[in-house]
Amino acid sequence: MSTTTQTYLNAIANRRTIYNLTDALPQNVSVSDIQAVVQSIIKNTPTALNSQENRAIIVTGNTHKKIWNSVINAIPGENGKKRPTSARDEAYGCVIFFTEQNTIKKFQKDYPAAASAFPVAASATTGAVQINSWTALETMGLGCHLQHYNDAVRAALGDLVPESWTVNSQLCFGSQVIPAGDKTFIDNPVNIYN
Amino acid sequence: MSTTTQTYLNAIANRRTIYNLTDALPQNVSVSDIQAVVQSIIKNTPTALNSQENRAIIVTGNTHKKIWNSVINAIPGENGKKRPTSARDEAYGCVIFFTEQNTIKKFQKDYPAAASAFPVAASATTGAVQINSWTALETMGLGCHLQHYNDAVRAALGDLVPESWTVNSQLCFGSQVIPAGDKTFIDNPVNIYN
Numbered sequence: 001m002s003t004t005t006q007t008y009l010n011a012i013a014n015r016r017t018i019y020n021l022t023d024a025l026p027q028n029v030s031v032s033d034i035q036a037v038v039q040s041i042i043k044n045t046p047t048a049l050n051s052q053e054n055r056a057i058i059v060t061g062n063t064h065k066k067i068w069n070s071v072i073n074a075i076p077g078e079n080g081k082k083r084p085t086s087a088r089d090e091a092y093g094c095v096i097f098f099t100e101q102n103t104i105k106k107f108q109k110d111y112p113a114a115a116s117a118f119p120v121a122a123s124a125t126t127g128a129v130q131i132n133s134w135t136a137l138e139t140m141g142l143g144c145h146l147q148h149y150n151d152a153v154r155a156a157l158g159d160l161v162p163e164s165w166t167v168n169s170q171l172c173f174g175s176q177v178i179p180a181g182d183k184t185f186i187d188n189p190v191n192i193y194n
Numbered sequence: 195m196s197t198t199t200q201t202y203l204n205a206i207a208n209r210r211t212i213y214n215l216t217d218a219l220p221q222n223v224s225v226s227d228i229q230a231v232v233q234s235i236i237k238n239t240p241t242a243l244n245s246q247e248n249r250a251i252i253v254t255g256n257t258h259k260k261i262w263n264s265v266i267n268a269i270p271g272e273n274g275k276k277r278p279t280s281a282r283d284e285a286y287g288c289v290i291f292f293t294e295q296n297t298i299k300k301f302q303k304d305y306p307a308a309a310s311a312f313p314v315a316a317s318a319t320t321g322a323v324q325i326n327s328w329t330a331l332e333t334m335g336l337g338c339h340l341q342h343y344n345d346a347v348r349a350a351l352g353d354l355v356p357e358s359w360t361v362n363s364q365l366c367f368g369s370q371v372i373p374a375g376d377k378t379f380i381d382n383p384v385n386i387y388n
Contacts, residue, residue, distance in 0.1 A: 001227060005333040007201045009231065012326060013238040031386055033195060037203065039384045044207040046325060046340075052380050061388040095384075117342065120317070124362075127318025128325040131240060132206060139199040146240075148311065160387065168318075186246050190233045190289075192225055193354065194255040 015135040016183070018143030021090045021174030026141040031060055031093065034173070037136045038095055045129050048121035049111065053103040054129050055165050060093030063160075070156035071149045087147060091172035096153060097130050098165035126168045134171055143176030209329040210377070212337030215284045215368030220335040225254055225287065228367070231330045232289055239323050242315035243305070247297040248323050249359050254287030257354075261288075264350035265343045281341060285366035289331075290347060291324050292359035320362045328365055337370030 025031070035058055042054045059067060068088030072081050087094065099122050108115040134144050150167040157167075219225070229252055236248045253261060262282030266275045281288065293316050302309040328338050344361040351361075 001230075002333060004201055004205060005231065005330060007198055008205045008330055008333055009234045009238075011198060011202045012235060015238070015240070017240070035384050035386055036195075037199065039382075040203045041206060042382060042384065043379055044203075044209070046209070046211070046328075050377065052382060055382065056384045058384060058386045059388075060386065063387040123314070123317035124321025124324060127321030130318060131322040132326070134240075136199060136202055139196060139202055183244065185237055188233075188236060188246060188249065190229050190236065190250045190252060192229055192252045192254065193257040194253075 011135050011139050015131070015138045015144075016180035017145045018176050018178075018180060019086065019145050020177035021086075021092075021143050021145075021172070022177055023090055023092045024175045025092055026175055029140050029142065031058060033140065034058060034093075034095070034137065034142075037140070038133050041132050041136060042129055045125055045132065047125045048114075048118055049107060051103055051107045051118065051121075053100045053122055054126055055098040055100050055161070056129070056133075057096050057098075057161060058093060059096060064088070064091070064093045067153060067156045071152040074149075074152040074155070083147065084149060087145075087170070087172045090174060092174040094147075094173065095133055095171040096157075097126055097133075097168040097171070098161065099126055099168060100162075100165055102164040130169050130171065137171070137173055141176075142173045144171055144173045146171050205329050205333050209325070209332045210374035211339045212370050212372075212374060213280065213339050214371035215280075215286075215337050215339075215366070216371055217284055217286045218369045219286055220369055223334050223336065225252060227334065228252060228289070228331065228336075231334070232327050235326050235330060236323055239319055239326065241319045242308075242312055243301060245297055245301050245312065245315075247294045247316055248320055249292040249294050249355070250323070250327075251290050251292075251355060252287060253290060258282070258285070258287045261347060261350040265346040268343075268346040268349070277341065278343060281339075281364070281366045284368060286368040288341075288367065289327055289365040290351075291320060291327075291362040291365070292355065293320055293362060294356075294359055296358040324363050324365065331365070331367055335370075336367045338365055338367045340365050
């Protein structure tokens with residue numbers, strides 16, 4: 001197997017959920033670096049008929065804290081507030097991923113025979129963007145966890161992004177304190193049929 | 195940026211739709227190599243609560259031809275038969291991606307408060323598996339295109355795979371004849387808010 005293929009597979013295997021973060025960036029990593037990486041992934045991840053409906057923003061500092069405060073306030077009960085409180089206080093920032101719904105509607109109108117396929121394809125492409133951004137950030141030495149407080153985050157964003165951008169997830173990032181533990185895997189062979 | 199991060203981003207950027215294929219594998223690539231790569235990606239792509247609902251098989255030879263013959267026969271009109279005919283005759287084989295629905299149902303039952311989240315997460319994780327398998331195969335020198343003849347392929351598979359495996363896509367692979375042309379991109383900045 002080529003070195004490139006192996007490096008690619010290793011990057012995917014090294015991506016893990018890291019909840020224990022401090023709100024700092026590793027040495028030699030800037031928010032601009034994170035921006036460039038997410039930008040490259042969004043640009044080059046395929047979309048149905050090159051529809052390009054993936055969107056993202058990066059929030060840090062006060063904006064990050066304001067958004068997570070809104071999420072914390074939107075959740076009833078102390079137990080449910082723990083994770084967004086950790087996101088607010090222990091993550092340096094987060095990447096918020098969106099799907100631009102007007103694009104989906106336009107392609108559904110332009111290609112009515114494939115109308116039902118565009119939302120399915122949009123779910124697949126945002127999945128690749130989210131998970132690959134996570135992987136890329138881990139190759140940069142960051143720790144990350146992916147959250148889905150989508151309704152509360154959408155409400156907190158207000159008019160910071162267009163109304164047509166629906167929220168898919170929040171990739172919280174910072175410096176890793178404790179590495180991930182072991183992960184269990186089912187037996188899941190990929191069989192070949194000739 | 196580290197070499198690993200750059201290699202990872204380059205792999206993603208080099209993945210393209212290649213329709214002009216011959217039904218051969220590049221030198222030094224075997225079906226077992228493809229199997230190992232897809233296996234690694236399925237194993238290491240995250241799923242909600244580690245639910246592990248991604249499945250895949252690889253078909254080549256007679257099985258590949260039989261499945262695409264069924265698809266060709268299921269499609270009315272000569273024009274619609276062109277792409278599956280090309281898949282049958284010009285691809286060496288394909289990776290078929292599935293979601294195991296009994297797993298989703300079990301997690302929905304075990305975590306009723308998050309029931310609606312599992313199908314959404316399943317769409318995201320299969321997207322990453324499909325697109326990253328495509329990327330990995332391109333790092334191995336293969337050309338690929340991703341098809342979605344899901345109903346016809348599911349019917350053609352019969353009891354080769356369990357009934358609970360729903361088909362997401364078919365990644366057709368072979369040797370590249372003509373490289374991809376230029377691709378156009380919208381202006382899609384990832385803004386930072388502090």
